[in-house]
């Protein structure tokens with residue numbers, strides 16, 4: 723893609739998992755490594771964009787020229803995104819945000835006692851939906867990680883959350899998706915579905931950024 727196709731553009735990307743604490747040493751999380759989001763941040767910088775990367779806990783080194791905001795929980799990520807979203811032209815939600823968090827966070831380590839314990843959980847805010855509902859809203863790109871009926875569920879999310887694009891991500895196999903170097907997606911807009919076949923996440927990110935730039939420019943022409 724043209725190297726400067728996003729010059730002058732401010733992009734915010736969420737990446738990685740969130741960590742929903744149960745107590746000071748335990749929590750609920752998922753297998754997102756952050757790789758896909760960090761790769762998109764790198765590709766967007768190479769395309770000339772200014773990138774803010776809001777990242778859950780990962781073991782990765784962020785791209786040098788990204789502004790990085792480190793967060794832990796979904797509530798932290800929501801607050802960090804909302805605080806900084808005003809001047810962004812494009813928002814890409816790659817983070818695997820926990821849909822629920824434990825109602826209670828114990829201040830001390832939970833002690834082993836009964837044979838069973840129940841954890842009551844409450845819904846987290848939907849960061850992507852809240853960004854897309856802004857007026858004016860940035861150009862919004864979501865990811866949809868699904869194990870089955872990938873395109874149908876992704877199209878549902880595109881419409882329900884009022885997104886410009888969604889990357890339908892088949893997960894649950896061992897070769898693509900969470901925590902592995904490769905990924906494969908189908909990029910869905912209101913008009914079309916474009917398959918971007920299995921490849922290294924950095925190569926895929928460059929293709930995806932080129933597609934996002936094209937759609938963004940068409941919308942703003």
Ligand code: PMT
Nearest residue numbers: 754755756757758815818819848849850864865867900901
């Ligand atoms: O990090 P890697 O190991 O490289 O793996 C990459 C990935 C598989 C995590 C990534 O490619 C991916 O698919 N990310 C989205 C995972 C996900 O949780 O999807 P979802 O279907 O639950 O959410 C749909 C969209 O809404 C996503 O853009 C998500 O960021 C956003 N969302 C979801 C819930 C919530 N409370 N807030 C959100 O913003």
